[in-house]
Amino acid sequence: MLSYEAPLLELRNIEKSYSQQSWPGSKKFRAVRGVSLSIRRGETLGLVGESGCGKSTVGRMTARLLEPSAGELHYKGSDITDAGGRTLRQLRQEIQYVFQDPYTSLNPRFTVGRLLEEPLKYNRLGNRLKRKRDVLEMLDRIGLNASYRNRYPHELSGGQRQRVGIARALMMNPEFVVLDEPVSALDVSVQAQILNLLKSLQHELSLTYLFISHDLNVVHYVSDRVAVMYLGNIVEIADVHDLYDRPLHPYTQALVSSIPAERGAAKREQIILSGDLPDPTAHISGCPFRSRCLHAFERCESEMPGWSSVGEGHAVRCHLWEGKYASPEAAPVEILS
Structure with missing residues (x-):
């Protein structure tokens, strides 16, 4: 994907803290500590780090599913940190989220057709006939035939459920999508299919991604740039090839050294x-x-x-x-x- 200099979304010194009640007082848990990121239109920014480092918290604040404790969030040049009402409702359409576990994020009582149609009904977009046509077009786009609209999530494989989760996020025709560990719960062969689907959809629909993962091989495959996170802080950011060929932070070096060497390539210690x-x-x-x-x-x-x-x-x-x-x-x- 071609990227443009003007950022689509910016995080400026974003923080997220939680209070932990304990005797005799309370402690503050700082999940995210002053993170600043700039994501350009049309690119995929990978966010990597160990479990518990704050990656998903950053993703959820980016999509306004969590409120930051401090800092600012800018989208298309406007401050949306405290946006509410009609402005937030419009942002919900333009910024979407794909969760790690599609099974728990899909209502088990809804058919696939209803799951995909629900965002359109909630936002009062189109009549019944147009919504049905949009659902069928989206199913075809994600590689599922029309018969799947009458199935329930428990009748689908893990890869099919994740395709439905991706389709649901795209029903509102967003510009920016947060992908939170979208393939970590899938078999390796299915992972490749979903990653190729995401890249194809990005090119076809001109999407911008924040791709969150702990798997450096996956991030290397899909990302244009990579930000490395440790204990709530961003410690290194670079073009994906530069970061993998020349990791500079000792933590990044340790992460990259754990990637298996490709056949014929020199092994890293x-x-x-x-x-x-x-x-x-x-x-x-x-x-x-x-x-x-x-x-x-x-x-x-x-x-x-x-x-x-x-x-x-x-x-x-x-x-x-x-x-x-x-x-x-x-x-x-x-x-x-």
Whole structure:
């Protein structure tokens, strides 16, 4: 897909906190810590990280399914952070969400036809005949024949249910779709079919994706750019090929090193992370990754790293790349290995 410079959607220092009640007081759990992302029209931005790092929370705030605790959300140049009423209703049509588990996100009492028609009825779009025609066209678009409109979710395979989940999100003709682990619950062979379907639909319908996953192989296949998330923070963002060929943050290096090498390619030495995850309810004074980092030094204990630009569109949040390490050529050899 061709991307354009003007961002379709922007997250500006978005945060999400939850209060945890405990005796004798309460603790604040910061699920997302000042995340800023810019997603250009027509591209797929992959968001990767370990389970529990805050990826899905970012996705749900992006689709306005969760309210951010702080920060701003901009769509088509307008601030939609506090949008409500008619404005929010219109946003619900333009920004859609595909959930990880299609079985729990589909009403088991509705047929496939009713599941796809319901968004149109709710928004009072078209008459009964046109809605039925739209449902049949969408079924054909996702590779299911007309007979599936009379089936129930429990009568479908996992891949078919996910196709219906994707179709339901596209019934409102959105511009932006959040895909939250859309293939993680599927067999590998079915994953490939769904990923190819998503790419085909993106090209056909001029869609923009935020693709959330912990599977780096999947993200590599579908994404134009990739943002790496750790403990509620974005630590690196780059073009997909640049990030996989030249990971800079120690956490990104560990993730990429776990990808099996392709046939004939040189094997990467796998990096095994040690140490414990910090307490997410505790105040983190320095780099949140320092307790597991092989290259941590004194500054990492007290100061949160800022962003360093290390090439066109490639930025990393690590003290190793600040100052004299601002260019890859000047970095220590072990950082690039």
